Amino acid sequence: xxNLTIALRSIMKNKNRNLLTMLGIIIxxxxxxxxxxxxxxxxxxxxxxxxxxxxxxxxxxxxxxxxTDLNSIDGFTQGDAALMSDVDGVQSVKLSSYDNTKSVKLxxxxxxxxxxxxxxxxxxxxxxxxxxxxxxDKNSYDVIISQSVKKDLFKKSSAIGKPIQIGEDMxxxxxxxxxxxxxxxxxxxxxxxxxxxxxxxSNKDQAKLTIENGKNKKKVSKAVLKKxxxxxxxxxxxxxxxxxxxxxxxxxxxxxxxxxxxxxLVAGIxxxxxxxxxxxxxxxxxxERRNEIGIRRxxxxxxxxxxxxxxxxxxxxxxxGGIIGIILGYLAVLIINAFLPFKAVIxxxxxxxxxxxxxxxxxxxxFIPSNKAAKSSLVGLLKEE
Amino acid sequence: xxxxxxxxxxxxxxxxxxxxxxLEVPDGExxxxxxxxxxxxxxxxxxLGLLDNDYTGDYFLKxxxxxxxxxxxxxxxxxDKIGFVFQNFKLLSSYTVYENIEIPLIYSKSKTxxxxxxxxxxxxxxxxxxxxxxxxxxxxxxxxxxxxxxxxAIVNNPNLIIADEPTGALDSKTSLEIxxxxxxxxxxxxxxxxxxxxxxxxxxxxxxxxxxxxGRLYENEKSVxxx
Numbered sequence: 001x002x003n004l005t006i007a008l009r010s011i012m013k014n015k016n017r018n019l020l021t022m023l024g025i026i027i028x029x030x031x032x033x034x035x036x037x038x039x040x041x042x043x044x045x046x047x048x049x050x051x052x053x054x055x056x057x058x059x060x061x062x063x064x065x066x067x068t069d070l071n072s073i074d075g076f077t078q079g080d081a082a083l084m085s086d087v088d089g090v091q092s093v094k095l096s097s098y099d100n101t102k103s104v105k106l107x108x109x110x111x112x113x114x115x116x117x118x119x120x121x122x123x124x125x126x127x128x129x130x131x132x133x134x135x136x137d138k139n140s141y142d143v144i145i146s147q148s149v150k151k152d153l154f155k156k157s158s159a160i161g162k163p164i165q166i167g168e169d170m171x172x173x174x175x176x177x178x179x180x181x182x183x184x185x186x187x188x189x190x191x192x193x194x195x196x197x198x199x200x201x202s203n204k205d206q207a208k209l210t211i212e213n214g215k216n217k218k219k220v221s222k223a224v225l226k227k228x229x230x231x232x233x234x235x236x237x238x239x240x241x242x243x244x245x246x247x248x249x250x251x252x253x254x255x256x257x258x259x260x261x262x263x264x265l266v267a268g269i270x271x272x273x274x275x276x277x278x279x280x281x282x283x284x285x286x287x288e289r290r291n292e293i294g295i296r297r298x299x300x301x302x303x304x305x306x307x308x309x310x311x312x313x314x315x316x317x318x319x320x321g322g323i324i325g326i327i328l329g330y331l332a333v334l335i336i337n338a339f340l341p342f343k344a345v346i347x348x349x350x351x352x353x354x355x356x357x358x359x360x361x362x363x364x365x366x367f368i369p370s371n372k373a374a375k376s377s378l379v380g381l382l383k384e385e
Numbered sequence: 386x387x388x389x390x391x392x393x394x395x396x397x398x399x400x401x402x403x404x405x406x407x408l409e410v411p412d413g414e415x416x417x418x419x420x421x422x423x424x425x426x427x428x429x430x431x432x433l434g435l436l437d438n439d440y441t442g443d444y445f446l447k448x449x450x451x452x453x454x455x456x457x458x459x460x461x462x463x464x465d466k467i468g469f470v471f472q473n474f475k476l477l478s479s480y481t482v483y484e485n486i487e488i489p490l491i492y493s494k495s496k497t498x499x500x501x502x503x504x505x506x507x508x509x510x511x512x513x514x515x516x517x518x519x520x521x522x523x524x525x526x527x528x529x530x531x532x533x534x535x536x537x538a539i540v541n542n543p544n545l546i547i548a549d550e551p552t553g554a555l556d557s558k559t560s561l562e563i564x565x566x567x568x569x570x571x572x573x574x575x576x577x578x579x580x581x582x583x584x585x586x587x588x589x590x591x592x593x594x595x596x597x598x599x600g601r602l603y604e605n606e607k608s609v610x611x612x
């Protein structure tokens with residue numbers, strides 16, 4: 001306690017010098033705090049996702065074909081579904097389309113175009129001048145076509161209100177959207193219409209399994225995968241795999257890890273430089289206060305007392321720097337959060353780590369100067385003015 | 386209470402600062418050590434004050450030999466049994482009068498924090514510095530600063546006070562005041578005082594005077610170790 005007062009007093013006496021010395025610690029700790037916050041935030045968001053995934057007893061399998069003609073390969077067949085439900089532990093199997101598009105042929109007065117058709121996902125997908133009611137009506141025969149389709153079918157004339165043939169049905173063009181490319185849907189219909197007319201015979205490239213309660217989800221899904229790989233109807237035309245919801249996160253984690261290493265390096269270097277600065281300032285302090293050390297020693301302070309006094313001062317100096325660093329790190333995290341897809345969080349654990357690291361720097365780099373103070377010859381100390 | 390036997394001190398450069406010093410100081414004595422500069426006075430009182438442990442011979446304090454004791458023991462004895470007064474006061478300039486006097490109590494094992502204030506108030510009164518508790522040394526005169534130093538030396542109620550030219554930086558009037566304080570301490574509390582001085586007037590306050598010349602001790606100008 002006495003040492004703490006002495007330390008604070010001495011630090012306050014040389015405010016500027018000590019603030020500059022702390023700068024390295026401040027930068028180092030701020031980096032440590034912010035990178036830990038990003039890491040922790042990321043881990044928390046993953047755990048949340050995984051928790052969702054783990055809590056459910058659902059697994060999904062995908063089929064990816066090697067063939068270029070998407071429509072000729074169905075992916076999972078009803079036979080495959082039956083096969084999979086036979087596996088021990090599988091409660092039910094539901095087939096669905098992973099990608100909601102269908103290859104279609106459009107024609108208008110002898111002009112034709114081959115492209116993909118899909119359902120409107122959100123009403124915001126369509127052009128703004130199209131009435132939302134049209135897009136939500138499941139019985140409508142309304143379509144929105146992309147600029148490229150419009151060019152193919154109508155050239156330079158207007159497309160709005162014109163009838164086009166899709167498969168065997170006639171549709172009315174209600175709008176032209178800006179977007180659309182070779183691979184995504186260039187023709188949009190309402191969800192209901194898509195389901196009613198096109199979805200019935202679309203590819204089933206996704207199988208959603210429900211696992212019986214109490215069964216090992218991983219084991220069961222592996223058994224299913226093995227079975228479908230051996231017996232699936234279209235096994236020769238494509239590949240089956242278990243969907244991993246954490247896959248995209250894993251690649252992000254890789255990026256995060258390299259960022260972490262970089263920031264850790266920066267933090268490490270700045271803490272090292274800070275440590276050397278602390279050592280330097282402690283050497284100065286000790287030599288400036290030889291008289292004080294001599295007086296304290298003469299009046300009963302042991303060498304250990306003196307060492308502890310200066311060690312305390314060095315640690316307090318670093319911890320103050322650490323606390324400022326934590327505050328700066330907190331501000332940095334507020335800024336970082338504006339650019340992150342998840343929320344970086346500062347945990348108690350990372351604050352403790354920071355305080356521990358800064359105390360360790362103080363202890364480590366304060367030791368030699370403090371020891372020097374403790375070991376100085378008493379007669380020599382008292383001779384000085 | 387204090388006995389020095391065949392003490393010698395040779396510095397690294399082969400300079401013999403002290404040789405064959407034999408000295409006995411009974412409890413309650415006020416001893417003056419005189420001698421020209423460079424004679425070994427300071428070396429002797431550094432040994433007597435347990436500030437210097439690098440010497441030959443033996444040193445008994447209250448019948449205990451303090452030769453070759455470890456730092457913790459020596460520091461403990463310095464803190465609890467010995468008080469120092471230096472020529473240039475040696476006060477901490479950024480500490481108040483009160484805080485300067487408090488220093489020995491910080492390291493003393495015998496006083497708890499709670500009775501610090503009453504002890505300090507008492508010694509401040511003894512040296513006549515009431516009302517100056519919160520002043521910095523720079524705000525005091527030389528004589529007042531030396532009173533602070535004396536208060537600091539006696540705050541732990543030591544058996545022995547070692548004073549190294551306590552009036553060396555003071556004018557003669559102030560010197561007399563300071564010497565009267567020492568005399569009072571010696572007479573009232575039976576505190577043993579060993580004082581180094583080169584001022585005969587100051588030495589006259591002591592009961593006995595010894596002289597050091599070229600590292601040897603003489604009593605009344607006569608060698609104690611007559612060979």
